[in-house]
Amino acid sequence: MGVTYKSTRNSNETVTASQAILKGLADNGGLFVPDAIPALDVPFEKLAGMSYQEVAYEVMSRMLTDFTEEELKYCIDSAYDKKFDTPEIAPLVKKNHAYYLELFHGSTIAFKDMALSILPYLLVTSAKKNEVKNEIVILTATSGDTGKAALAGFADVPGTRIIVFYPKNGVSPIQEKQMVTQKGDNTSVIGIIGNFDDAQTGVKNMFRDPELAKQMDAKGFQFSSANSINIGRLVPQMVYYVYAYARLIANGEIKAGDVINVVVPTGNFGNILAAYYAKQMGLPIAKFICASNENKVLYDFFETGVYDRNREFILTTSPSMDILISSNLERLIYQITGEDTSKNVSLMQALNTEGRYEITEDMRKQLAEFYGNYATEAETDATIKGVYETDSYIMDTHTAVAAAVYGKYVAATKDTTPTVIASTASPYKFTRSVMEAIDSKYASQSDFELVDELAVLSGVKIPQAIEDIRSAPIRHNTVCDKSEMEQTVRAILGL
Numbered sequence: 001m002g003v004t005y006k007s008t009r010n011s012n013e014t015v016t017a018s019q020a021i022l023k024g025l026a027d028n029g030g031l032f033v034p035d036a037i038p039a040l041d042v043p044f045e046k047l048a049g050m051s052y053q054e055v056a057y058e059v060m061s062r063m064l065t066d067f068t069e070e071e072l073k074y075c076i077d078s079a080y081d082k083k084f085d086t087p088e089i090a091p092l093v094k095k096n097h098a099y100y101l102e103l104f105h106g107s108t109i110a111f112k113d114m115a116l117s118i119l120p121y122l123l124v125t126s127a128k129k130n131e132v133k134n135e136i137v138i139l140t141a142t143s144g145d146t147g148k149a150a151l152a153g154f155a156d157v158p159g160t161r162i163i164v165f166y167p168k169n170g171v172s173p174i175q176e177k178q179m180v181t182q183k184g185d186n187t188s189v190i191g192i193i194g195n196f197d198d199a200q201t202g203v204k205n206m207f208r209d210p211e212l213a214k215q216m217d218a219k220g221f222q223f224s225s226a227n228s229i230n231i232g233r234l235v236p237q238m239v240y241y242v243y244a245y246a247r248l249i250a251n252g253e254i255k256a257g258d259v260i261n262v263v264v265p266t267g268n269f270g271n272i273l274a275a276y277y278a279k280q281m282g283l284p285i286a287k288f289i290c291a292s293n294e295n296k297v298l299y300d301f302f303e304t305g306v307y308d309r310n311r312e313f314i315l316t317t318s319p320s321m322d323i324l325i326s327s328n329l330e331r332l333i334y335q336i337t338g339e340d341t342s343k344n345v346s347l348m349q350a351l352n353t354e355g356r357y358e359i360t361e362d363m364r365k366q367l368a369e370f371y372g373n374y375a376t377e378a379e380t381d382a383t384i385k386g387v388y389e390t391d392s393y394i395m396d397t398h399t400a401v402a403a404a405v406y407g408k409y410v411a412a413t414k415d416t417t418p419t420v421i422a423s424t425a426s427p428y429k430f431t432r433s434v435m436e437a438i439d440s441k442y443a444s445q446s447d448f449e450l451v452d453e454l455a456v457l458s459g460v461k462i463p464q465a466i467e468d469i470r471s472a473p474i475r476h477n478t479v480c481d482k483s484e485m486e487q488t489v490r491a492i493l494g495l
């Protein structure tokens with residue numbers, strides 16, 4: 001019996017894994033969830049002897065049951081290869097009384113690479129399995145990290161094209177340079193005169209336009225989404241939690257069956273949900289420590305049972321967590337309603353119309369494994385500086401939010417369970433914020449001077465992703481108004 005995927009908003013919509021990957025979002029804005037999570041029936045001692053790719057196959061084959069062994073191994077081997085700067089793919093580093101699971105060794109040096117390097121292969125394989133003849137056009141709006149990781153993942157993948165819209169004046173200089181220098185004949189990058197919400201709205205309108213879909217189909221194209229609600233991103237993210245556990249056994253840090261905690265710097269709730277699913281597969285995780293920055297909507301939710309996005313949006317030094325609607329939380333809400341689609345729909349409607357909802361006492365009881373907290377900007381900076389000074393380890397701002405929250409958790413609970421911290425970006429991706437946290441004297445230096453200083457302080461080689469953008473030629477210089485997005489897409493596709 002294979003795993004099927006059903007919608008959180010309509011109990012009649014059931015699809016296979018490959019169909020869920022192709023579709024991305026279910027009808028009425030629902031998300032696809034597995035009807036059951038099979039047990040990972042491989043002894044931990046055996047997993048401890050496996051490579052990342054081998055663990056990936058064990059985990060993913062349990063979840064994507066309509067893929068053949070050959071298809072899945074092809075996807076895994078194509079994704080987790082020399083694009084990563086270490087054969088370990090996701091190294092586990094022991095520092096400062098915790099284990100940092102470094103998820104930033106892929107081509108764009110952020111954890112989005114863990115899923116977006118395999119999604120293109122899963123998508124193309126899914127298209128073949130379902131006899132989709134059209135070329136797949138990935139349409140994405142980005143505020144920085146997702147766009148670059150998706151571009152890198154889809155560049156030159158046969159049968160796909162990717163078009164990324166970003167707010168021309170709303171991303172960091174390094175993020176913009178990373179995107180506009182992207183190689184690959186199937187890639188297009190467009191800056192819009194407008195903000196991220198405008199980009200997102202423009203993309204959603206194109207997805208919903210039946211006339212555009214018809215014209216695309218006539219020319220042999222169809223849209224798909226690389227956004228973080230696709231189960232083709234969630235399932236690959238379960239892998240590294242199992243891998244981290246296997247490394248802890250292999251390194252003699254724990255015995256098979258011992259419990260661990262995980263700390264995840266959270267935005268859209270995708271990464272931490274993947275850990276939660278890994279537990280349902282059999283990984284002994286005791287606590288899910290959900291770390292937020294000053295946009296602490298999730299902390300308040302775990303404290304009070306009220307999810308309320310009616311608040312000021314704060315720009316922080318951990319921008320990939322600046323988010324007030326954590327889309328993947330819906331999958332957890334659906335589960336704690338007892339998989340009641342109508343209850344879930346009414347909560348999500350309340351979020352849409354009033355910007356808030358409240359869960360019942362019975363639902364709250366099911367969240368006991370979660371601990372939420374947040375770090376202020378000052379606490380984040382102090383953590384970067386403190387861990388650098390005591391352990392000579394330099395972490396990025398997002399990871400520092402997690403480390404700061406872990407400190408609060410330990411102070412409050414005295415819990416000594418071995419703990420894995422998801423380390424989601426290289427400090428080189430947020431060089432300025434990291435260096436200024438260490439010493440305010442760096443404020444006067446240029447971004448690339450700071451990169452060189454960081455190399456000296458950290459002793460970590462400058463990643464290829466950074467070297468590349470120092471000298472890379474600009475390949476994309478299209479800018480359009482937010483009202484011209486559809487015309488721009490038509491021009492690119494020759495419609």
Ligand SMILES: *Cc1c(COP(=O)(O)O)cnc(C)c1O
Binds near residue numbers: 145228266269271424
């Ligand atoms: C996307 C991102 C996050 C948040 O991950 P979610 O799965 O959205 O919770 C955290 N850190 C970095 C660096 C990211 O790029």
